Amino acid sequence: MALSLHRQMDAAAGPAPRGSQSGRSGLGARMVVVGSVAVAGALFAAACVLWARHGATVFFDIMSAGIAACL
Numbered sequence: 001m002a003l004s005l006h007r008q009m010d011a012a013a014g015p016a017p018r019g020s021q022s023g024r025s026g027l028g029a030r031m032v033v034v035g036s037v038a039v040a041g042a043l044f045a046a047a048c049v050l051w052a053r054h055g056a057t058v059f060f061d062i063m064s065a066g067i068a069a070c071l
Helices: 002-013 023-070
Strands: none
16 A cells, blocks of 8 residues: 555656656665775775785785686
8 A cells, every 4th residue: 555655746746857766776876886985995905905915026926816717
C-alpha cells in the first residue's frame, strides 16, 4: 500500500528535472565514487611507499612480478 501511494505521489509531482536523481540512487552513486577514490588513493600511497623504501629498480621488479603472477 505504501509503495503504491509513493508512486502515486511521484506521478502527481510531475517529471523530475533533467539530470536530477532520487535521493537513494544519488547517495549510492556518491558512495561508489567515494569508495573508488579511496581505493585509488590507497593504491597510490602504497606505490609511493614502495618507491621510497626500495627505489625505482626494486619497485619495478615487484610490480612486474605482481603483474606476471596475475596473468
